[in-house]
Amino acid sequence: MTQADTQTPELELTVSGDDAETHLLALRDWLTLEDVLRGCLELRGSAPESGHMGAALDVVAVALGSGGAGAVLARSLSTWLIQRRADVKVSVVAADGRRVEVDVRRAADPEHVIGEVVALLDQSRN
Secondary structure (H helix, E strand, C coil), X not given: CCHHHHHCCEEEEEEECCCHHHHHHHHHHHHCCCCCXXXXXXXXXXXXXXXXXCCCEEEEEEECCCCCHHHHHHHHHHHHHHCCCCCCEEEEEECCXXXXXXXXXXXXXXXXXXXXXXXXXXXXXX
């Protein structure tokens, strides 16, 4: 890992609720529509359970560089949640374990969601 790699904050997004993996894939697809996030997203899965053929996808990792990517992520996440008809919750987790959880009801105040995610990112950089 290079010096540049350690300076790029990474956030992990998980989705909980009914059909979480489908919503996680939809979230990843939604985030790839943002130019600044395209190429910064990685789907990750946990080890396969006994008796299952493949791993469950449970995390979208987002490597955030400069250029306001954190604010773009927060705004895009907020918009995605507002458009959900299902009761889903997204957890945004920093590398040091700090987390922000956002659900459909809290996304109704997008500026608050954006502020929380950006604050999480800002604290990760310190």
